Each structure stands twice: as structure tokens, then as C-alpha cells.
């Protein structure tokens with residue numbers, strides 16, 4: 371099921387088995403994201419109806435957790451640490467250079483769908499910053515060249 375074909379009935383079908391379970395809403399949202407690839411707009415209404423919550427409550431949960439996303443991600447996801455220790459080790463310059471080289475913008479997915487650039491706040495590599503993550507692979511002492519090489523290699527494999 372793609373995001374474009376997701377309607378409220380299909381999302382309700384995914385959500386309903388989690389009603390009444392401990393942590394059911396989070397599990398339901400995870401299931402929707404796993405199935406569709408992201409949380410389409412109709413998720414709020416479907417989950418609110420199923421769990422007898424307001425749409426605002428569901429929206430609050432979705433926006434609280436950084437792992438939930440409201441739009442499809444690019445084929446490759448690059449996360450750059452924007453927390454203090456990495457900022458002190460050149461994180462801001464790294465982000466600027468990556469945006470320039472890969473024509474991306476943090477928080478956005480490129481129009482071609484090849485790249486999503488995200489800021490995260492700590493990847494657990496604080497003493498070896500700036501830290502990055504390319505499709506789940508951690509990178510300590512990240513440089514523009516290393517990130518670009520990892521991105522290019524991933525793109526080549528995915529085509």
C-alpha cells in the first residue's frame with residue numbers, strides 16, 4: 371500500500387488490532403508507518419476514532435516521537451547530529467557542506483526522492499564528532515567526502 375493509496379478505511383484496518391492493548395496507540399502508529407512508509411494525514415482521524423481520542427491528542431503523540439514521519443522519506447536518509455558536542459566539532463559546517471553538495475535541505479526530502487536530510491540530537495558518538503548516520507550506519511568524525519561517498523555508494527546499489 372503506498373501513501374497515495376492510503377485512505378481512512380485502510381489505515382483503520384491497520385490500527386484496529388491494537389485497540390485495548392497497553393501502548394496500543396504507539397504500536398498502531400508504528401504499524402501504519404511500517405506498512406505505508408510514513409503516517410499519512412488520515413492517520414490522525416483513523417487512530418483518534420479507533421482509540422476514542424481527539425485528533426489533537428494523536429497529533430501530539432506523532433509529533434513527540436522523532437521516529438514518526440508525516441511524509442515519505444528519500445531512498446537514502448542522512449542524519450547529521452546537531453547537538454552541542456558535535457556543533458563544537460564542526461557539525462554546522464558539515465551540514466552546510468552536505469546541503470550544498472547533495473542539494474538537500476535539513477528536514478526535507480529532495481524532489482527526486484533520492485535523499486532525506488535530517489537533524490538529530492545526539493547519535494551517541496559525542497567524543498568523535500561530528501557524527502552522522504547514513505541509512506542507519508553510524509559515522510564518527512564525519513566529513514563531507516565520507517558522507518558523499520557513502521551516499522553515492524548507496525544510491526548506486528539502490529538503482
Ligand code: FES
Pocket residue numbers: 451452453454455456491492493494495496497499501
Ligand atoms: S552530540 Fe553529536 S553524537 Fe552526541
